[in-house]
Amino acid sequence: MTLPITCNSKEIVAEKKRCSRGVSVGIKSVSIAFGGRTVLENFDIEIAAGEFVAIVGRSGCGKSTLLRSVVGLETPQSGTIALGEVAGSKGKPDVRVMFQDSRLLPWRRILPNVMLGLEPALIPQARKVLAQVGLAERANDWPATLSGGQRQRVALARALVHDPNLLLLDEPLGSLDALTRIEMQQLIKDVWRSRGFTAMLVTHDVAEAVSLADRVILIEGGRVALDELVNIPRPRTRGSARFAALEERILGRVLQRRALVEEQWQTISGRTEGRW
Amino acid sequence: MYRHRPGSTIRTQLRPRTLVKRALPWVVPILLLVGWQWASSAGILPSRFLPAPRAVLRSFFELSASGELWLHVRVSTMRALAGFAVGGGLGLLLGLFTGSLHWAETLLDTTIQMVRNIPPLALIPLVILWFGIDESAKLFLVALGVFFPVYVNTFHGIRSVDRGLLEMGRTYGLSGWPLYREIILPGALPSILVGVRFSLGLMWVILIVAETISARSGIGYMTMNAREFMQTDVMVVGILLYAILGKLADLLAKGLERYWLRWNPAYQAAR
Ligand SMILES: Nc1ncnc2c1ncn2[C@@H]1O[C@H](COP(=O)(O)OP(=O)(O)OP(=O)(O)O)[C@@H](O)[C@H]1O
Ligand SMILES: [Mg+2]
Numbered sequence: 001m002t003l004p005i006t007c008n009s010k011e012i013v014a015e016k017k018r019c020s021r022g023v024s025v026g027i028k029s030v031s032i033a034f035g036g037r038t039v040l041e042n043f044d045i046e047i048a049a050g051e052f053v054a055i056v057g058r059s060g061c062g063k064s065t066l067l068r069s070v071v072g073l074e075t076p077q078s079g080t081i082a083l084g085e086v087a088g089s090k091g092k093p094d095v096r097v098m099f100q101d102s103r104l105l106p107w108r109r110i111l112p113n114v115m116l117g118l119e120p121a122l123i124p125q126a127r128k129v130l131a132q133v134g135l136a137e138r139a140n141d142w143p144a145t146l147s148g149g150q151r152q153r154v155a156l157a158r159a160l161v162h163d164p165n166l167l168l169l170d171e172p173l174g175s176l177d178a179l180t181r182i183e184m185q186q187l188i189k190d191v192w193r194s195r196g197f198t199a200m201l202v203t204h205d206v207a208e209a210v211s212l213a214d215r216v217i218l219i220e221g222g223r224v225a226l227d228e229l230v231n232i233p234r235p236r237t238r239g240s241a242r243f244a245a246l247e248e249r250i251l252g253r254v255l256q257r258r259a260l261v262e263e264q265w266q267t268i269s270g271r272t273e274g275r276w
Numbered sequence: 277m278y279r280h281r282p283g284s285t286i287r288t289q290l291r292p293r294t295l296v297k298r299a300l301p302w303v304v305p306i307l308l309l310v311g312w313q314w315a316s317s318a319g320i321l322p323s324r325f326l327p328a329p330r331a332v333l334r335s336f337f338e339l340s341a342s343g344e345l346w347l348h349v350r351v352s353t354m355r356a357l358a359g360f361a362v363g364g365g366l367g368l369l370l371g372l373f374t375g376s377l378h379w380a381e382t383l384l385d386t387t388i389q390m391v392r393n394i395p396p397l398a399l400i401p402l403v404i405l406w407f408g409i410d411e412s413a414k415l416f417l418v419a420l421g422v423f424f425p426v427y428v429n430t431f432h433g434i435r436s437v438d439r440g441l442l443e444m445g446r447t448y449g450l451s452g453w454p455l456y457r458e459i460i461l462p463g464a465l466p467s468i469l470v471g472v473r474f475s476l477g478l479m480w481v482i483l484i485v486a487e488t489i490s491a492r493s494g495i496g497y498m499t500m501n502a503r504e505f506m507q508t509d510v511m512v513v514g515i516l517l518y519a520i521l522g523k524l525a526d527l528l529a530k531g532l533e534r535y536w537l538r539w540n541p542a543y544q545a546a547r
Binding site for chain 1: 440441443444445447448449450454458459462463465537538539540541
């Protein structure tokens with residue numbers, strides 16, 4: 001396939017089959033504040049069914065809050081969050097979250113943790129995903145005996161083994177080394193392509209966002225500061241010029257605000273030298 | 277040939293040290309026992325005050341040979357267990373109830389916290405009035421005493437279940453009984469077991485007092501009966517039996533903790 005795979009435009013018809021599991025997400029002028037401090041303000045995004053959206057932004061800008069509000073764990077003070085209908089089914093869309101902290105049940109061994117909320121008949125499936133995250137031989141261990149990165153991979157396996165309509169991943173690869181990270185990115189990509197759910201991925205790694213997503217959204221000051229379509233055909237190679245250019249542009253936008261603040265500070269304090 | 281491997285050298289070096297470490301805690305008790313026996317044999321410690329260890333041992337074998345000892349032990353153990361089952365069971369149920377449902381907490385918790393301030397043993401006069409010196413009096417006292425530690429710790433355990441895990445469970449489609457079984461109960465279990473262990477200790481204390489005051493059988497009865505005949509050896513046997521039974525109950529609770537909380541490194545380390 002040479003066309004960029006995005007499900008938010010006309011390709012949606014051609015891609016209908018692949019996108020059939022996913023649901024659309026409509027977030028309209030959502031505002032969320034904690035104790036008077038606004039985190040999201042009149043926040044809008046539309047995500048098409050089957051689309052893969054990456055969300056980037058500085059620490060504390062409200063990425064986790066956004067995901068939590070999509071699953072109903074935070075109630076917006078105003079605005080609406082609506083999930084679309086599941087094609088061919090009347091039921092409520094199935095949403096799964098992988099939280100920023102792994103949240104494994106300490107009293108269940110690894111395999112039962114991955115199996116949480118699944119029929120026992122799906123054990124082979126769970127074992128397969130566990131093998132895909134490279135932890136097949138730890139199936140019978142307690143979570144307490146795993147390293148932080150291993151626990152994160154178990155949580156990823158737990159999220160991927162389900163067949164949701166919408167999958168929310170909150171920095172799923174945050175504490176992995178570069179190599180494992182690339183492996184896990186490939187896994188997420190493969191699972192997404194074969195199942196066609198809608199995905200929202202929070203990451204602080206712009207390269208990761210560009211390599212995985214159809215769209216990269218930057219949150220800043222409680223709003224969407226950048227909404228960039230990734231028009232690079234898959235499979236994407238990190239070395240390619242288009243990849244690097246896009247990554248550069250997004251990174252530049254992330255840093256721009258910081259540069260602005262520094263500039264203002266320079267003029268206020270009247271210091272022209274001694275930049276930090 | 278294995279002796280030259282570094283691992284085995286380390287082990288042979290460690291072994292005598294661990295032996296000493298194992299033996300060390302027993303040095304003082306053994307010295308005390310030897311001193312006690314010596315003081316009794318030398319006549320420093322009169323037997324109507326405290327019998328010699330050997331006399332206690334002899335009396336233990338006599339009582340157990342005649343079957344009298346086992347009868348009393350059985351009666352006391354049954355009382356303790358029955359009281360524990362009733363009180364602990366109710367405490368667990370009510371704790372789960374008030375811990376899980378807010379309206380149940382509002383309705384019941386204040387009352388329970390108020391009644392909790394009454395020491396169960398303070399009720400003895402009333403209890404004798406209500407139940408006489410019947411079995412039910414002892415059952416009631418033990419059950420009442422055991423109820424509160426189990427209740428309070430169950431309630432607290434449920435309330436302190438990790439909220440993050442609850443959120444996670446709900447987003448994975450758990451609710452109702454599955455949520456309870458997978459997350460709430462296991463999360464509350466460490467706290468519940470603390471209550472169980474505490475109340476197992478309390479169970480014996482209350483039973484001792486209740487049996488000493490009024491009973492026609494049981495270890496407490498045996499001990500008080502021996503007092504009338506100045507059989508100090510039988511009295512010491514009774515006292516030691518309580519100690520052993522108390523220790524057994526504690527070991528049982530520890531065993532439960534080690535099994536049920538084996539996922540928790542804190543309990544694996546406490547070997
Ligand atoms: N329950 C809460 N109570 C009060 N403030 C909160 C709560 N949850 C989040 N916040 C605040 O909201 C802001 C956004 O938090 P959020 O967790 O969404 O950040 P984030 O973008 O996910 O950051 P990170 O990249 O560090 O995970 C932070 O300033 C945080 O302090
Ligand atoms: Mg976050």
